[in-house]
Amino acid sequence: MALEIYHQLGHNAVWNFDSIRDDNTGDGVIISPRHIKRSKIEAYPVNTRNRAIFDPQFFLPREAFKKLTTYEFFPANIANEFETNGFIESHANDCAEACVNFQIENGFRFITIPTRYLPGMPSDFSANLEKIFIRPHITALNSKTNHNQVLLEIIVNQQMINDAEYQRDLLNWLTGLDGIDGIYLILERPSNPKQFQDENTIYNYLRFINAIKLNDMFLVMGYLGLESLVYSIASPDIVTIGTFENTRVFQIDSFAESETDRRGPRPRVYFSKLIQSIDHGLLDAFSRRLDDYNELLDHNGYQVEMFQPEFKWHFTKSAIYKHHLLEFSTQLRNIAELDGRQRFERVTEMINIANDNFRRISEAGIPLDIDSGGNHLNIWLTAMNEFAQDQGWR
Amino acid sequence: MKDKAKEILNYLEGKTPIKTGGQKRVYVVNSKKYGKIAVKIGKFDSEKVLERAKRETETQTKIDSPYFAKVYEFLATDREYIIVEEFIEGETLTKRLTEYSEVKDALDLLNHLIEGLKLLWPRIVHRDLKPDNIIIKSNGNPVIIDLGIARLLDHTSLTLSDQGSGPCTPAYAAIEQLTNRKTDIDWRTDQFALGIITSQLLMKGQHPFDPKYIGNRNSYADNIMSGIYKIEVPKVVSELIKKMLGKEPHQRFRKPEPLIEKLNKISEVL
Ligand SMILES: Nc1ncnc2c1ncn2[C@@H]1O[C@H](COP(=O)(O)OP(=O)(O)O)[C@@H](O)[C@H]1O
Ligand SMILES: [Mg+2]
Numbered sequence: 001m002a003l004e005i006y007h008q009l010g011h012n013a014v015w016n017f018d019s020i021r022d023d024n025t026g027d028g029v030i031i032s033p034r035h036i037k038r039s040k041i042e043a044y045p046v047n048t049r050n051r052a053i054f055d056p057q058f059f060l061p062r063e064a065f066k067k068l069t070t071y072e073f074f075p076a077n078i079a080n081e082f083e084t085n086g087f088i089e090s091h092a093n094d095c096a097e098a099c100v101n102f103q104i105e106n107g108f109r110f111i112t113i114p115t116r117y118l119p120g121m122p123s124d125f126s127a128n129l130e131k132i133f134i135r136p137h138i139t140a141l142n143s144k145t146n147h148n149q150v151l152l153e154i155i156v157n158q159q160m161i162n163d164a165e166y167q168r169d170l171l172n173w174l175t176g177l178d179g180i181d182g183i184y185l186i187l188e189r190p191s192n193p194k195q196f197q198d199e200n201t202i203y204n205y206l207r208f209i210n211a212i213k214l215n216d217m218f219l220v221m222g223y224l225g226l227e228s229l230v231y232s233i234a235s236p237d238i239v240t241i242g243t244f245e246n247t248r249v250f251q252i253d254s255f256a257e258s259e260t261d262r263r264g265p266r267p268r269v270y271f272s273k274l275i276q277s278i279d280h281g282l283l284d285a286f287s288r289r290l291d292d293y294n295e296l297l298d299h300n301g302y303q304v305e306m307f308q309p310e311f312k313w314h315f316t317k318s319a320i321y322k323h324h325l326l327e328f329s330t331q332l333r334n335i336a337e338l339d340g341r342q343r344f345e346r347v348t349e350m351i352n353i354a355n356d357n358f359r360r361i362s363e364a365g366i367p368l369d370i371d372s373g374g375n376h377l378n379i380w381l382t383a384m385n386e387f388a389q390d391q392g393w394r
Numbered sequence: 395m396k397d398k399a400k401e402i403l404n405y406l407e408g409k410t411p412i413k414t415g416g417q418k419r420v421y422v423v424n425s426k427k428y429g430k431i432a433v434k435i436g437k438f439d440s441e442k443v444l445e446r447a448k449r450e451t452e453t454q455t456k457i458d459s460p461y462f463a464k465v466y467e468f469l470a471t472d473r474e475y476i477i478v479e480e481f482i483e484g485e486t487l488t489k490r491l492t493e494y495s496e497v498k499d500a501l502d503l504l505n506h507l508i509e510g511l512k513l514l515w516p517r518i519v520h521r522d523l524k525p526d527n528i529i530i531k532s533n534g535n536p537v538i539i540d541l542g543i544a545r546l547l548d549h550t551s552l553t554l555s556d557q558g559s560g561p562c563t564p565a566y567a568a569i570e571q572l573t574n575r576k577t578d579i580d581w582r583t584d585q586f587a588l589g590i591i592t593s594q595l596l597m598k599g600q601h602p603f604d605p606k607y608i609g610n611r612n613s614y615a616d617n618i619m620s621g622i623y624k625i626e627v628p629k630v631v632s633e634l635i636k637k638m639l640g641k642e643p644h645q646r647f648r649k650p651e652p653l654i655e656k657l658n659k660i661s662e663v664l
Binding site: 126168169171172173174175176178211214215216217 | 582652
């Protein structure tokens with residue numbers, strides 16, 4: 001099956017919709033109720049909703065921040081207690097019923113069973129989620145005559161993935177659950193450095209993804225950045241792309257109230273031939289010192305707009321994001337029809353080319369910091385190679 | 395209930411059981427009410443365990459299928475329980491293990507066993523599938539006995555530490571049973587045992603985890619826990635069995651349907 005690209009919506013979802021419509025950068029969206037009011041979602045065109053996945057975002061169920069207050073089934077809107085026997089006995093089922101009804105009424109492509117955020121390696125991870133969300137949702141679903149396929153949302157972290165026993169237990173549990181057709185999987189990882197640079201986690205995560213796919217479960221991977229190229233070799237069904245960083249890296253902080261007054265990031269320009277986003281402040285040096293700068297650039301209307309002398313670099317300029325969405329989705333589209341092994345080969349080539357380009361930048365006397373440089377590339381390659389070895393691809 | 399139980403025990407006193415030595419004594423009796431019956435008597439060690447067993451028996455009573463012996467009664471004294479069930483004419487699969495080395499015969503039997511077990515799965519897990527617990531009737535159809543009840547009553551009997559349970563049971567136990575990971579036990583645990591049984595059928599009784607056959611000094615259980623086994627079966631079925639013998643539950647078939655589908659596909663090309 002071809003790899004599908006979904007937009008992980010956040011602030012300014014209108015850019016995502018523009019980009020999907022104008023540039024064919026996505027096959028659907030994952031809806032973020034934290035950023036989008038209920039009434040707005042209900043007004044989306046039917047075919048948008050039919051291809052959408054709703055992420056209930058029950059990550060921090062005790063408090064309904066911002067637009068989450070418009071969803072009456074969000075746990076904090078139902079009761080001011082949570083996880084007590086009281087909640088479980090009298091509210092968990094109502095909450096699940098309303099959450100399921102909302103998703104069915106809107107005709108979303110899947111029904112998503114929500115998850116909460118649990119740090120560390122809790123020994124009652126599965127039992128807790130089953131009790132408060134999974135069983136109540138399955139019960140609600142069982143009472144419906146028919147409904148779309150069901151995804152179970154879960155958030156894992158690096159510790160969970162890198163601990164062999166914990167990962168094994170997670171897999172045995174996830175694959176043994178009755179009543180679900182797939183997983184909506186989220187990995188919590190640091191946002192600093194911007195590209196994920198932990199080869200062990202990437203390798204172990206590839207194995208985790210692969211094990212889920214060997215069980216013929218549908219796999220949606222949420223909150224992904226450029227590393228989705230790497231994960232693609234383990235054949236997930238849907239990978240996500242996004243505009244702002246908080247849609248490309250899952251961090252629980254961005255779901256706590258405090259996030260509102262963060263400063264906007266410095267604008268960066270995506271270079272597909274570097275598989276990296278470069279701080280815009282470096283572009284003048286690039287153009288002065290790189291002989292083949294023009295070849296390194298991705299040429300499209302947004303690039304033309306950004307490179308006008310009067311362009312004011314600011315993180316609120318849509319061209320920056322639309323450029324990223326266009327160029328990166330094209331890279332994903334180019335490997336979408338390939339099988340895992342072919343993707344491995346193609347992504348390896350892409351990385352080799354990017355490494356060459358970084359070498360030339362370095363030779364031109366432009367040292368790059370960890371967020372603009374190519375350090376991530378060989379880390380990715382190491383993880384990919386190890387996975388490929390396991391698969392007998394090399 | 396206790397009076398009736400005592401009455402039965404008195405009646406059986408001095409009679410010779412057809413089988414002793416396992417967990418229970420099994421008697422064959424001709425009853426006016428039920429005809430030929432098997433009466434199974436075993437010890438239990440706590441009320442709680444007995445309660446669970448009773449509930450489990452009730453479930454089994456509801457299953458009306460030729461793949462299972464009908465349970466007529468469940469009784470108990472202070473120390474012993476009694477299961478009264480339909481007597482199945484035939485022989486255990488243990489005695490006929492070498493008669494299925496034709497791929498078609500082995501897969502037919504596997505298919506039948508799955509058809510029966512599907513009535514239990516996923517809610518109920520047999521947990522003790524092995525040739526001793528499968529009776530082959532004269533028409534060739536299998537009947538699955540010793541269902542869950544024994545497992546629940548003699549709740550220590552399937553743990554590895556209990557050497558008293560006999561050498562055979564650990565030989566059919568999956569890693570999640572051997573390491574006592576209770577929450578990991580589900581229908582896939584039965585699938586693993588079926589994988590071993592099917593290999594044995596195809597290899598004239600040879601156990602794929604048998605240390606002698608593999609040529610190492612481990613125990614059966616050690617080999618199961620390290621995923622070391624040897625199967626010499628026709629290529630069309632080896633992939634299927636490899637998946638059934640996945641070391642971890644997540645490496646086996648997730649649902650019975652794809653397993654059955656795969657089986658049917660193989661049968662088509664035979
Ligand atoms: N319903 C039955 N019909 C015929 N034989 C039976 C029946 N139940 C048990 N047996 C015989 O008795 C043996 C032991 O019974 P089982 O219920 O498996 O007890 P155990 O827990 O000791 O294995 C079986 O292997 C089989 O030979
Ligand atoms: Mg038995």
